[in-house]
Amino acid sequence: MTLMIEISNLLHSYPDGTPALNSVNLHIGRGEFVVIAGRNGSGKSSLVRHINALLLPSGGCVSVNGLCTSQKKHHPDIRRTVGMVFQNPDSQFVGMTAEEDVAFGPENLGLPPSEIRELVEMSLETLGISELRSHSPRSLSGGQKQKVAIAGVLAMEPECIIFDEVTSMLDPFSRKEVLDTVKRIHAKGTTVIYVTHRLEEAMNADRLVIMDSGRVVADASPRDVFLHHDLEKYGIELPPVVALSLMLSKAGFPDIGLALTKDELLEALCP
Amino acid sequence: MSIDVRNLTFRYDRGTSLEKTSLEDVSLSIDKGEFVLIGGEIGSGKSTLVRHFNGLLKPFSGQVTVDGMAAHEKKVKARVGVLFQFPQQQLFGRTVFEDVAFGPRNFGYRGNELDLQVHSALELLGLGKEIYSVSPFRLSGGQMRLVAIAGVLASRLDYIVLDEPFSGLDAENKKILLSALRHLNSRGTSVIVVSHRMSDLLSVADRVFLLDQGNLVFGGTPAEYVKHAPSHLPEITCLMKELRRKGFDVRGDIFNIDDAFSEISRVLNTKEAVRR
Numbered sequence A: 001m002t003l004m005i006e007i008s009n010l011l012h013s014y015p016d017g018t019p020a021l022n023s024v025n026l027h028i029g030r031g032e033f034v035v036i037a038g039r040n041g042s043g044k045s046s047l048v049r050h051i052n053a054l055l056l057p058s059g060g061c062v063s064v065n066g067l068c069t070s071q072k073k074h075h076p077d078i079r080r081t082v083g084m085v086f087q088n089p090d091s092q093f094v095g096m097t098a099e100e101d102v103a104f105g106p107e108n109l110g111l112p113p114s115e116i117r118e119l120v121e122m123s124l125e126t127l128g129i130s131e132l133r134s135h136s137p138r139s140l141s142g143g144q145k146q147k148v149a150i151a152g153v154l155a156m157e158p159e160c161i162i163f164d165e166v167t168s169m170l171d172p173f174s175r176k177e178v179l180d181t182v183k184r185i186h187a188k189g190t191t192v193i194y195v196t197h198r199l200e201e202a203m204n205a206d207r208l209v210i211m212d213s214g215r216v217v218a219d220a221s222p223r224d225v226f227l228h229h230d231l232e233k234y235g236i237e238l239p240p241v242v243a244l245s246l247m248l249s250k251a252g253f254p255d256i257g258l259a260l261t262k263d264e265l266l267e268a269l270c271p
Numbered sequence B: 001m002s003i004d005v006r007n008l009t010f011r012y013d014r015g016t017s018l019e020k021t022s023l024e025d026v027s028l029s030i031d032k033g034e035f036v037l038i039g040g041e042i043g044s045g046k047s048t049l050v051r052h053f054n055g056l057l058k059p060f061s062g063q064v065t066v067d068g069m070a071a072h073e074k075k076v077k078a079r080v081g082v083l084f085q086f087p088q089q090q091l092f093g094r095t096v097f098e099d100v101a102f103g104p105r106n107f108g109y110r111g112n113e114l115d116l117q118v119h120s121a122l123e124l125l126g127l128g129k130e131i132y133s134v135s136p137f138r139l140s141g142g143q144m145r146l147v148a149i150a151g152v153l154a155s156r157l158d159y160i161v162l163d164e165p166f167s168g169l170d171a172e173n174k175k176i177l178l179s180a181l182r183h184l185n186s187r188g189t190s191v192i193v194v195s196h197r198m199s200d201l202l203s204v205a206d207r208v209f210l211l212d213q214g215n216l217v218f219g220g221t222p223a224e225y226v227k228h229a230p231s232h233l234p235e236i237t238c239l240m241k242e243l244r245r246k247g248f249d250v251r252g253d254i255f256n257i258d259d260a261f262s263e264i265s266r267v268l269n270t271k272e273a274v275r276r
């Protein structure tokens, strides 16, 4: 796998002196699906904001496709390569209609109108929101707005998309829809960095990275992280099924083992 | 003493081409002291419904009354506190303390009493003294939410309505918030939570209401809810139901891990005993 994002000894303190990141090392390969989890304030947003140069290191180095974020001249390239979707869809809306909003990014890249139209169509389609194209943000629900925000980033065809807690304000139904879309986007070859504190959403990830107090405290497959780390210590709730399977296997039913999904646990209980 | 909703119908963008019905003939009643959960998918009308409880929206037809007064009367504001879905937008004070004090000050609290209420709300939510003089905009997203919630709690109202208070909170903060709500409820405050985090709340709520496309499709106890709405159940409850279907003799009305653990252990132990 080609290395795409290289974070070495990254330090970050905010201007008011708040330390947010402390010697973070993380390598992400092209096409990976990496989930980053951790309690509120553990530094997840601070970390991912370095990847598209929204924040710059106080120490150490972040590079994307070999371009270092501390050189300003690389920012346009880096931001084209790495797109970002945030938690609150309201603060991201710039257009009068959904369609306009999605077109905003590609227009800014100075693409020809025919190509913009194609990209907007493709993105609305991928998100399944073509019929919302002429809706104003006011008439959209939170989940719909979040899909518009994702379509807007997708329309710029970035190689990597960072999703920073994009489902945390959605109901389970929209959450699942948005997560399914993220998986689809990943399946088409986009590198995905997905920040969440809901580990249920991490089951399909190649890697699960856990942050605590500005450090990376675990970085492995979800299965290995669940087996070898005490996540409660880091303020993270295990998915109910995972927690239940671990409780049972530790309480004298070792055959049950670790189950990542409900079906795995059903299979272990009634083979 | 109660919030009464009678045949409430509401449409946004009345008289424009965008007009659509967001609540259709909804009737329900919430008694003083109850802990109520309002659930439903996105766009089902949950926020629209609770915005009527303190008169933020006025019914298109039907009525909403609080302790017998029309909900949009000014006096009702001193009884019903609402925390909106994006509470960050509710923050405006220069410091955390100022922000939390805004509500109670508005209701006439001053001096020591005001201080006390602000302190106890912040304390209840596990927010330490070190952040009192910090700007709320300096806090992490989760902390900002807790500060906004503290503002609602500090006002000591009879009914508090929280719209999706758990979204964006991590496990620790969720626990803190939940126990703060239980504490207030045990002292007589009605707590009305709009949330899709059914699994956290089913074991706490007295009653559950479910909205679907602007219609109230269920109102009853959590146990009745489990029988009613299979598609909205917590994963643990689904697991237990499927186990039953596979001939595992466990109870079906289980909402949390601890109960599931004891049920499954009991059955596994029995099986083991039979085998021996």
Ligand SMILES: Nc1ncnc2c1ncn2[C@@H]1O[C@H](COP(=O)(O)OP(=O)(O)O)[C@@H](O)[C@H]1O
Binding pocket: A014, A015, A016, A018, A019, A020, A038, A039, A040, A041, A042, A043, A044, A045, A046, A047, B138, B139, B140, B141, B142
């Ligand atoms: N703009 C800012 N100014 C000062 N401190 C900040 C700012 N943004 C975040 N922080 C602080 O940095 C730390 C990490 O926050 P953040 O990266 O937002 O964590 P997470 O995304 O995991 O919740 C926290 O202590 C937070 O209060």
Ligand SMILES: Nc1ncnc2c1ncn2[C@@H]1O[C@H](COP(=O)(O)OP(=O)(O)O)[C@@H](O)[C@H]1O
Binding pocket: A138, A139, A140, A141, A142, B012, B013, B022, B040, B041, B042, B043, B044, B045, B046, B047, B048, B049
């Ligand atoms: N300010 C508004 N203007 C127009 N339509 C709205 C507005 N707010 C919500 N709606 C619409 O009303 C319906 C119910 O929305 P809402 O009450 O926000 O649902 P929920 O809180 O259950 O997600 C949705 O179809 C939504 O698009």
Ligand SMILES: [Mg+2]
Binding pocket: A044, A045, A046, A164, A165, B141
């Ligand atoms: Mg964050």
Ligand SMILES: [Mg+2]
Binding pocket: B046, B047, B048, B085, B163
């Ligand atoms: Mg809502």
